[in-house]
Amino acid sequence: MSNKIQAIRGMNDLLPKDSALWLSLEETIFNLFISYGFKNIRTPIVEKTDTFCRAIGEATDIVEKEMYSWKESNGESLSLRPEGTAGCVRMMIEHNLPREGIQKVFYQGAMFRHERPQKGRYRQFHQVGVEVFGADTAKIDAELMAMTHLLWQNLGLKNLTLEINTLGSAEARANYRSVLVDYFTQYKDQLDEDSTRRLSSNPLRILDSKNKDMQSLINAAPKLMDHLDEDSRKHFDEFKAYLQCLDIPYIINTRLVRGLDYYNRTVFEWTTTDLGAQGTICAGGRYDGLVEKMGGKSTPAVGFALGLERLVLLLEAQDITLGKSPLSIYLVALGDNAQIKSMQIANQLHHALPKAILYNDITLGSFKAQFKKAD
Missing domain, CATH: 3.30.930.10 (Bira Bifunctional Protein; Domain 2)
Known part of the structure; x- marks a missing residue:
C-alpha cells in the first residue's frame, strides 16, 4: 500500500x-x-x-x-x-x-x-x-x-x-407500471441482469437501458403516452x-x-x-x-x-473562454522604504480599482527577478 x-x-x-x-x-x-x-x-x-x-x-x-x-x-x-x-x-x-x-x-x-x-x-x-x-x-x-x-x-x-x-x-404511472411489467415478463429471458432486477423494483428504468441487445424489445414496449x-x-x-x-x-x-x-x-x-x-x-x-x-x-x-x-x-x-481578462498590476519594489511604500500604494489601488488583480511582490528579490515575475 x-x-x-x-x-x-x-x-x-x-x-x-x-x-x-x-x-x-x-x-x-x-x-x-x-x-x-x-x-x-x-x-x-x-x-x-x-x-x-x-x-x-x-x-x-x-x-x-x-x-x-x-x-x-x-x-x-x-x-x-x-x-x-x-x-x-x-x-x-x-x-x-x-x-x-x-x-x-x-x-x-x-x-x-x-x-x-x-x-x-x-x-x-x-x-x-x-x-x-x-x-x-x-x-x-x-x-x-x-x-x-x-x-x-x-x-x-x-x-x-x-x-x-x-x-x-402518480395514478397513471402506476397503471403504466403494471402494463410494463406484464409486457417485459413475457420476454424475461431476453432481459439483462440489471433489467431483470428492475422488473420488480423500478420497471420504467428498463426503458432507459443502453444495452444494444435489448433495444428492439424496448422500442416495441407499450408507450406511456397511450396511458396518460x-x-x-x-x-x-x-x-x-x-x-x-x-x-x-x-x-x-x-x-x-x-x-x-x-x-x-x-x-x-x-x-x-x-x-x-x-x-x-x-x-x-x-x-x-x-x-x-x-x-x-x-x-x-x-x-x-x-x-x-x-x-x-x-x-x-467547444473552445469557449468566459469573461474578459481583468486589469493586472504588478508592483515592484527594492529596499525597506520602497517595500513599505509599495504596501501603501497597493492598498490605495485596491480601493480605487476593486476589480483589478494586483500582485505586490513579496519575494524581496532583485529588480531583474521581480520584473521577470511580472512578465
Whole structure:
C-alpha cells in the first residue's frame, strides 16, 4: 500500500489555474437565476439517510448502491447528499416556507455518489440547481426552459438539444407500471441482469437501458403516452405550446423517465453529443407529490440541476473562454522604504480599482527577478 498522500479516487481538486473559469461560470449562472427572481439557499451536505430514501426512492440505483452512508454512535444513519432536491424539500417543510407563497430558490454545492469514476462522472461532483414550490402551471415549467436556453446563449454554448417527456400523474404511472411489467415478463429471458432486477423494483428504468441487445424489445414496449391521464396530457400540450412560442426547439423522447422516483408529469434533459457517453448537461422535471410524501402539505414543485464539471468540459470542448481578462498590476519594489511604500500604494489601488488583480511582490528579490515575475 502506497504512503503517497493523494485525493480519494473520483474526488478531484480545483487547482488555482482552473479557478477563474469556475468562478466566471458560477457568476454567469447565479446572475441569470437572480434575474429570474430566484433566491439562494444553502442546505447541509449531510442529511438523515431516511430523507434521501423517502425522496429518491428505495428501488433507485442511488439509494441501493451509490450513497455514502454511516451510523452515528446513537444508531442514527446519516448520508452525504447524492443530489440537492431532497434537502431543499426537507428545508421547505421544516421551515414551512410554502405558506409564504411561491418559493423560487437555487442552490450550489458538492454532491456525492459511489460510482465508477470516468470523464464527466465523479464520486464528488458539483451541481447548481433550481426549485420552484407552489406553482403547478406549465408556464413555470416553460420558464425554466427559457432560463436554461438563455444560459446556453450567455455562455456561448452550441449543439445542445432539449429532450422532453411526460410521466403523467402518480395514478397513471402506476397503471403504466403494471402494463410494463406484464409486457417485459413475457420476454424475461431476453432481459439483462440489471433489467431483470428492475422488473420488480423500478420497471420504467428498463426503458432507459443502453444495452444494444435489448433495444428492439424496448422500442416495441407499450408507450406511456397511450396511458396518460387527461390532466397530464393537457399540461404537456400547454408546455409544448409555450416552448413553441419561445422558439425553443425540442424533441419528445418517450423513453426519458429519469432515475429518481419522485418525478411526475414534465421531465426533461438538455443533452450534447460533444461529451460522449456523459452527454446530459442539465436535467429535471416535476415532483408534485414529494412535499406531501415527506410530511408536508400538498405542494406542486418543479426543478432541475446542472452539473458544473460537465459544463466546464463542454466549454473546453467547444473552445469557449468566459469573461474578459481583468486589469493586472504588478508592483515592484527594492529596499525597506520602497517595500513599505509599495504596501501603501497597493492598498490605495485596491480601493480605487476593486476589480483589478494586483500582485505586490513579496519575494524581496532583485529588480531583474521581480520584473521577470511580472512578465
